[in-house]
Amino acid sequence: MKIVSIKVKGALVSLFILFLMLLMWHLATGQRDTPPPTGVAEASEYSALMGGGSGGGGQKSGLPTLTQMGETIYKQLSSPFYDNGPNDKGIGIQLGYSLGRVALGFLLALIVALPFGFWIGMSPLAFEAFNPFIQILKPISPLAWMPIALYTIKDSSISGIFVIFICSVWPMLINTAFGVANVRKELLNVAKTLEVNPWRKAFLVILPAAAPTILTGMRISMGIAWLVIVAAEMLVGGTGIGYFLWNEWNNLALSSVIFAILLIGIVGMLLDMVFGRLQKAVSYAD
Amino acid sequence: MQIENTFLKVENLSKSYKVDAPPVFDDINFEIERGEFVCIIGHSGCGKTTILNVLAGLEEASSGYAIMLGREIKGPSLERGVVFQGHALMPWMTVLQNVSFAVKSKYPDWPKTKIELHSKKYLDMVGLVNAEDKKPSELSGGMKQRVGIARAFAIEPKMLLLDEPFGALDALTRGVIQDELLKICVDTQQTVFMITHDVDEAILLSDKIMLMSNGPNAKIAEIVVNTLPKDRKRASLHHDPMYYPMRNHLVDFLVNRSKHLQASASKEGGHKHAPKIVRPGVDSI
Numbered sequence: 001m002k003i004v005s006i007k008v009k010g011a012l013v014s015l016f017i018l019f020l021m022l023l024m025w026h027l028a029t030g031q032r033d034t035p036p037p038t039g040v041a042e043a044s045e046y047s048a049l050m051g052g053g054s055g056g057g058g059q060k061s062g063l064p065t066l067t068q069m070g071e072t073i074y075k076q077l078s079s080p081f082y083d084n085g086p087n088d089k090g091i092g093i094q095l096g097y098s099l100g101r102v103a104l105g106f107l108l109a110l111i112v113a114l115p116f117g118f119w120i121g122m123s124p125l126a127f128e129a130f131n132p133f134i135q136i137l138k139p140i141s142p143l144a145w146m147p148i149a150l151y152t153i154k155d156s157s158i159s160g161i162f163v164i165f166i167c168s169v170w171p172m173l174i175n176t177a178f179g180v181a182n183v184r185k186e187l188l189n190v191a192k193t194l195e196v197n198p199w200r201k202a203f204l205v206i207l208p209a210a211a212p213t214i215l216t217g218m219r220i221s222m223g224i225a226w227l228v229i230v231a232a233e234m235l236v237g238g239t240g241i242g243y244f245l246w247n248e249w250n251n252l253a254l255s256s257v258i259f260a261i262l263l264i265g266i267v268g269m270l271l272d273m274v275f276g277r278l279q280k281a282v283s284y285a286d
Numbered sequence: 287m288q289i290e291n292t293f294l295k296v297e298n299l300s301k302s303y304k305v306d307a308p309p310v311f312d313d314i315n316f317e318i319e320r321g322e323f324v325c326i327i328g329h330s331g332c333g334k335t336t337i338l339n340v341l342a343g344l345e346e347a348s349s350g351y352a353i354m355l356g357r358e359i360k361g362p363s364l365e366r367g368v369v370f371q372g373h374a375l376m377p378w379m380t381v382l383q384n385v386s387f388a389v390k391s392k393y394p395d396w397p398k399t400k401i402e403l404h405s406k407k408y409l410d411m412v413g414l415v416n417a418e419d420k421k422p423s424e425l426s427g428g429m430k431q432r433v434g435i436a437r438a439f440a441i442e443p444k445m446l447l448l449d450e451p452f453g454a455l456d457a458l459t460r461g462v463i464q465d466e467l468l469k470i471c472v473d474t475q476q477t478v479f480m481i482t483h484d485v486d487e488a489i490l491l492s493d494k495i496m497l498m499s500n501g502p503n504a505k506i507a508e509i510v511v512n513t514l515p516k517d518r519k520r521a522s523l524h525h526d527p528m529y530y531p532m533r534n535h536l537v538d539f540l541v542n543r544s545k546h547l548q549a550s551a552s553k554e555g556g557h558k559h560a561p562k563i564v565r566p567g568v569d570s571i
Contacts, residue, residue, distance in 0.1 A: 186374040189344055193362040194391040194441065204387065208378045284378040285423035 022066060029065045064255035072255035087247060095267065097239040102225045105164025109221065113169050117176025127177065134173065142167035142228050146235060156236035163232045168221035175217025179210030211282035219275035226268045293477060294318040294445065299350035301336050309348060310336060311504035315560060316496060323471055323478045325488040327536065328498030329544060334481045335449055341479060342368050342447050354445065364392050367438035369448045373430040375422040382418035385409060385437045392441040408440040411470060428459035435467065448480035452487065461520055464490055485536045490520055495536065499544050506561040510535065513567045531567030
């Protein structure tokens, strides 16, 4: 009972905080009672250039009001899959592109990191041999690979996938190796005394024992991948939520920019929740 | 050598972990007959677990060898079941899956239903048939150890190796499982090698008790033959006239003589060390 009531209380406070934020937004962007001074022509022209004057004329700033925001959200969500050429696609299509790239890059990273991490975790020699490379490659911002990727791959979309691959691979690799190397010795001894063959041992003993650690690595990787895809798409352009965001900035459509930001946050949260669930599914109590 | 007659024979076993340090134990010689229950008692650090690991094939001795049924023990084998000190159950598997995993390892060609039936038989034997779908974390310490015992028995090994299986249990639970183990071992004629710290446990369970002197250079100082009748029960154990001579001898060894023996043994040297065979209450010491 107590836990539930705390949850309900928390939700209520959250709603209140949301209301306060929206109120502040409203107050900050709301209409003025008196029209703005029109004495200085240059100033109003400047504000018109900056997008502020074009909308309602009487706004305090160029940021959209809540009503404008609502209109944008409604407009975007009511037809998420329209396609009017390369610079005007529905938000659903753009998100689909981004998620597709992340999924592909992430999957490739998984295919590489899991067996490789297994090997490094099992063999101290392999660990010692590869560790310096991993330690040097790991801290490199994935976007730093972009020029090399563009030069060698010569395709912006595949380069994006490559960047996702390179940023997802390290946490998964390191966590897999760590998880595999730290399987309890006595469980391995059980497998030894039962003369379990190497494949059964790998899949029925080591993998389940290391699964929680591996899933943690995957969750971290997915988080990073979702951070990176936005930046990568801003850089290479073409399609995706990152490109959409940058494109709307170039259009000075700030309400669409804010909408994209919100959407990135929500999708990121959902992805994290999915991996949280998976993590729970493979975790075990000792 | 008449290895054919002996079930298990250990000769001149020694183990040193560092080259320049004296060995933890050396000159370990003993034999175990088929169907015998043998306990080994000694202070911590004298190398009991190492000897057990050598018998299990998990560790290699520095010199000497162990022969089981005419073949030298090299590496682990399904012929020897091990019950580990910490139960060592796979925490993500249910009780039944843990046992089935072992059965499947021993009999890879069996169909699934046969494996399950076989596993359930052994779970039933340790009184755990109702807990088969539980995870180890949902079980008490005693129940976990029972699963470990069922798993070891389920592969029908020629010899069972127990590394202080009841060390972490409370006295009441320990007593109950000791009774169960005794019954199962009598029923199945299982050969057992067991490490324990508990003198009463050794008297209750074993036919022979090996006493180890302190390390380094630990030896098997004495092999004490259990002089209590074979059908001993935990409840009536302490009323047996042989109980106190037996118990006093063991406790006396652990408290006083294990240290003294080590000092005298290290001077001795030369010929092969053969442990003295003692029958407390029967021989006059």
